[in-house]
Amino acid sequence: MNTTHGRKERHNNLGPNNMRFFALTCGPRTAYSTAAMRYWVEITTVCWIVASLAVWAAEAAPAGEHPATARLLADVSTAAPGRPFRVGVLFTMAPSWHIYWKNPGDSGMPTMIRFAGPAGTEFSSLHWPAPWAFSDGEMTTYGYEGSVLLWATATLPQNTPVGGTVEISAECQWLVCRRECLSGGAKLALSLRVGDVPVPADADVFARWAGSLPVAAASPECPVELSVTRQAAGDRQRGASFRIAGRWKGRAGRDVAACPDSGEAFKVEGIRVERLADGFIILLNAEVFKGKEQDGSELPVVVSFTDGAGVRRGVNVALPMRPGH
C-alpha cells in the first residue's frame, strides 16, 4: 500500500538538488464511514511501519487523498556557521480544508513542528502568520486555508565545519478539518551546504509570509490605530471585558477577526466584531482559569484582517487582565 505523500512535490522547485525530504501523511478520507474507520486503523498501522522503516527519501511519493501536504524550506541553500537563517514548513491544503493556528479556538488542535539539526543548532520559537477566523455560527476556530508557511530562525553552531553539508529536519503533526477532520503528520528533512557566506534560496516564499506576520500596534507599518478599553469585570471573579477600537490609517481592511492567543490560561468568549465606516470595534470577555492566575496577567490577542492589497495581516495587542495593570 502506498501511503507516503506530497502531492505537489514532484513539481516543486526546492532549489538546489542537494535538498531532500520525505513526507508522510496518514488518515481516512471519510471521517464518518465505519468501513473507512476499519481501514483507518490499518492505514495508520501501515503508516507507522513505513515511517519507522523509511530512510530519507529523495522525493515524496504522490499525495493520494490526504488534504494537506507539507514541504520543508530554508531561505538559504548554503548556511554559514553562527549566521541565523530561516527554516519553515509550507503547508498546502485542498480547497475548503484548514489547519490550525497556535490557538485553534473552540475546537481543533495547534499545528506542531519540531525542528532539529546538528548538535548545538539553535531554533527560535515558531513564527505564525496572521490567521483567519472560521465560524459556523456556533463555534469559531483560527487557522489557515490554502497555504501557510510556519517558520523558525535557525543558527548552526560556530564550529560547524565549512565545506560539508548539514541536515535539518522537521517533525510535523496537524489536524486538518473542513466539517470532518483528519490527522496528518510528516517527517521532513533537507540538506544544506555549509559555507563562509550564506547563499539565499526561496526568498520570495519567506518574504511573502513574513509580510503576514503580526506587527506591534506601535510600529510604523501597522495599518491601523488601536485603542483598548478594559470594562467592568461584571460577576466574573477572574475576568474582564474588553473593547478594542480600530481606525484604518489608510485603505480599509476587511474580514477583521480577534484571535486570542489563549494558551492554557484563558477562556475567551463572546467575541464580536462590528464594522465601522473608518474602522471597527471588537468586544470580548476574557477569564483566567482557576489555578492559572500566575500565567494570566496579560492576554495576547492578534487582531487580523485582510489589507487593501489582499494580504492577510495582523496586529499584536496585550489585554491587561488586572485592573490598573
Add this chain to the structure above:
Amino acid sequence: MSKAYLIATVAAVCVMMVAASVQAKPVIGQPAPQFTLEDHNGKSVSLADFKGKIVVLEWWNEGCPVCARHARAGTMKKLVNTYADKGVVLLAINSTASCTNESNRKAAEQFSLNYPILNDSKGDVGRAYGARTTPHMYVIDKNGVLVYMGAIDDDPGGNKKEVVNYVARALDELLAGKPVSTPETRPYGCSVKYAR
C-alpha cells in the same frame, strides 16, 4: 409608533432569550444538566440512574482522529479500569448528527470499549453541556454537581512524555474528599458535528 417600538422590544427580548437558551452553558459548582439517552444497545440511560456515583462524560465521535487516538491508547478504558470499583461511571456521548445506535455499537466493538456510547444525534444534550470538541470531558460528583469540564489531558498532540490527565486528577481529588484543583481547562479535538 410606540406600539411598533413595544413590538420591536418584545421581539428583541425574545431573540435574546432564545440566544441565551441556546448558549446556556453548565457552570462548575452547579447541578449538571439531566439527560436520558439510548446506549449503543438501545437501552435507556439517564444521568439520574447514577445517583450516589461519580459520572464522567466523554464527548465522542469515532470519525475524529483525536478520539480514535485515545481509544487506541486506551485512555478512557484505563480510567474505567482504575475507578469503576471506586464508584465512578464513564459514559461516552455521541452528538454527531449522523450517528445511530448501530454505528455506536460498531464503534464500541471496534475499539473494544468497556463503557457505553449514548446516542445524542439531535445534539440537545451536547448543546446543554456546551460540548465543543471530541473529546470534551465532564466530571459530575456524587451529588450531581458539575466539578470538571475541559480536556482529557494536557497533551493535544499525544507526544508528551509526562502527561497530566485532568480527569484522573479530578477523580483522585474527589475520592480523597478534596475540591477539584483545576475545575476547567480548554478542551481540544475535532468540533462536535451537530445536527443543523
